[in-house]
Structure formats: structure tokens, C-alpha cells
Amino acid sequence: MHRTKIKVAEDALDANTTIAHANRADFDREGVAVVNLMSAPGAGKTTLLERVLADRGETRVGVLEGDVQGSMDADRLSALHIPVVQLNTDGGFGGECHLDANMVRSALPDVQLGKIDLLVIENVGNLVCPAEFRVGEDAKAMVCSVTEGEDKPLKYPLMFRTCDVVVVNKTDLLPHLDFDLDLLLHNIDRVNPEATVMQTSARTGDGTGAFRDWLLGVGREVPVPA
Amino acid sequence: MHELSVSSAIVETALRHAAGRKVSVVDLRLGKLRQVVPESLTFYFEIVGRDTLCEGARLELEMIDALMACRECGHRWDPAPQPEHGEIVGGDLLLPQFRCPECQAAGAEVLQGNELEVESIEVNENQSDPAPPPMAGPSGTGREAEDSAGVI
Secondary structure (H helix, E strand, C coil): CEEEEEEEEEECCHHHHHHHHHHHHHHHHCCCEEEEEEECCCCCHHHHHHHHHCCCCCCCEEEEEEECCCCHHHHHHHCCCCCEEEEECCCCCCCCCCCCHHHHHHHHHHHCHHHCCEEEEECCCCCCHHHHCCCCCCEEEEEEECCCCCCHHHHCHHHHHHCCEEEEECHHHHHHCCCCHHHHHHHHHHHCCCCEEEECCCCCCCCHHHHHHHHHHCCCCCCCCC | CCHHHHHHHHHHHHHHHHCCCEEEEEEEEEECCCCCCHHHHHHHHHHHHCCCCCCCCEEEEEEECCEEECCCCCCEECCCCCCCCCCCCCCCCCCCCCCCCCCCCCCCEEEECCCEEEEEEEEEECCCCCCCCCCCCCCCCHHHHHHHHHHC
């Protein structure tokens, strides 16, 4: 017996990327824009979606709701009378801490792409793992709330770097916190100087219009608001 | 804990290229911009490889420093210098900096540091008449007795 070295030179996540491309081809064929929305647990993704999708105009929006367990978020968003598909990662996916292209693909038959213009994929709450896996999206956005601390962009740079839009949420709490908003913005700029940064309070609605306009405009060549 | 998924992907990639041969080494190039923890990756690789032809294989990691190039002024820099293991460094020295430190432009290009690449694998080529490895099982197996009988 002897050993042979074999040249591979292949990205380990090629298989995920291939499936992400297949997802993207399906989205494009049906004319569906797709946004991958990520954050730490409890940053306010669902509340932000409740707020902005209540005012979605003519856009037909669907949500793919990723969670390890439970359907609380899907139940909340269903109240908006939009199609919501729950994708639990503990059901056959080992309780994964993120959605990958294959998990999203498995849910597409339920999503009914032909009936929507925009699909929002609300990823599993986690600042590390979801950033590594493409799912076939047009754009990535993240929510970062002011209760999480100014240092998070420095601690989780990949998540902040990978997103086109960073939403700084829960700004209504700023008067009650020892939180340096300028420092957070500076730290976001350090890791992703090209990100579009928005400040919102999903609770009061303050600033959410800009995020709604961006979200509903993804895939439609609408300029990002300044 | 996405290192579990990444490890599975590495094992699958290695097995595909091994084409039925036993894998002894997997060489992986891992960029420092990936948020993959090497110790965790090695831990899961061993588990995921069990009961496959990657069982017992060694995962060799080559860590790749990050390198950015400014599209405006051409300056090159490491945007995410990391301390040596366990070293604590104060101040701004080790904070990530993806805006060009020379001209302050945004939109630099990542030249390296995003790698998560199976570079090569080492496989065991069996001889034409494969025999069980001598230390593989308990001694005095039926197979051994059969062989002895054959010689006599």
C-alpha cells in the first residue's frame, strides 16, 4: 500500500453554492426578489418585518421563517395575511444554527414562488453561522439593536461585512441606555464601509420607512435611499 | 457551531475526490476572514469522518492571512490582524479595518483571507490483492486462520 496525493483545489462549500445557484435560478425564473435577513436573537427582525410589511403596497411578499424550534414568529407574521412558511432546523437538519441553501431549497415547494414578488428569508438568530452560507439571495440585510453593545461589529465582522444593509434598531431605547451610537456607527464603518446603515425603532415605527423602501425595492433597480 | 456543517462539507468533498480509496490526510486552506474556529473544525472533522473512508484521517490546516487591496490608491494591508493564541493586546492595533488606512476609501478588494478550500488529499492506494491491515482487528480472527490453512 502506498499513499497518493490528489490535488483538489475546491471550495469546501461548493456544494452549498451550487444549490444556492439553483435556488437563485428558480427565484429569477419566477421573478422573485429575495432578501436574507439576519441578526442576533432578539434584535427585532420579526417586529421590524411586522412594521414594514403592514405597509407593503402592491408588492406580494412571502416570508420564509427560519428557527431552530417553534412557529411563534411565523404566527405573528401570518396576521399580516401574507404567506409564511416555517422552516425549523431541528426537523431533519440537526438543529442547525443557520439556514443553508439546501434547507431553503427544501422549503421552496411550500413557498409557492409564483404567487409572490418578494421573499424575505428570516434567518435563524445568530451573528456567526448564517453569514457563511449563501442561500441564493439578491441581498443580505442585518438588524443590530442598540441593546447589544457598540463592539459587536468588531466581534462579529463577517456578519457585518457580508450585509448590504445594516439596520440599527431599538433607537427608542437610546435615552435609557449608556450606549454610544456614534461609536457603533464608527465600528460598523470599520468593518463594512460600503454598508447602507439605517436607524429604526420597529416599536414606534421611527425610521422604518427607509428600510421598507429598500426592502420593497430589492431586485427592482431602485436606488438605495441616502 | 457551523463548524459541524463545514466539517461535513469537507468530508464530502474529500470522499468524492478519493473515489473509494481510504483518505489519510486532508489539506485545507483556511482564510482568517472566515469565522471558522480551527479547533472546533478539527473536533467535528474527526466525528463526521467516523464510519467513512475519512475515518482517522488527519485534517491539516494552512491558515491564510487576510490581505486587502485599495481600488483607489492600490495600498495593500491586513484588515484583521490577529493576536497570537492567548495574547492580549490593547488599543486599536488589532481592531479590524476594512476602510483603506492610507486614503480612507471604501470598497477595497479582498485578495486573500476568504479561503475555505480543500487543497489536496492523501489517499491509500491498495495493492491488487487488498489485505486487512495487520493491526486492524483482534488477533486470531477467522480470516487469519483461513490464510494459515491456505499456506499449509
